[in-house]
Amino acid sequence: MTDLQTVLAIPVSTTNDVPGRTLGSYVGPAFGLIVRSTGAGGNLKGTFKGMKKGEVTEFSASLEEARHVALERLVEHAQAQGADAVVGLRFDSTDMGQTQGVAEILAYGTAVKLA
DSSP, rough: OOHHHHHHHSSOOOOOOOOOOOOOEEEEEEEEEEEEEOOOHHHHHHHHTTTSSSSHHHHHHHHHHHHHHHHHHHHHHHHHHHHSSEEEEEEEEEEEETTEEEEEEEEEEEEEEEE
């Protein structure tokens, strides 16, 4: 697994600051969203694996990839607003209800300019 911080274009922090840097100004909220499906094959395999105890790797791998995409989109949104960092990073996920195997992944935080 690649260290995300090394591939992101700007610093992203789960705290309300960027260690070693001073915040200059707040730009505003930023987010990255993806709605992801495991696909028919992954969903079928995952459903059968879910009948017994243990990790359902088909779903785990799909959600991990979706979090990476959501984070990249968050960074793109922050940069489009003129930010050069994101603080207060959070993730949220939601099952899309009637459509089995479909989940919404949201990465959000506060876009900021560093001093």
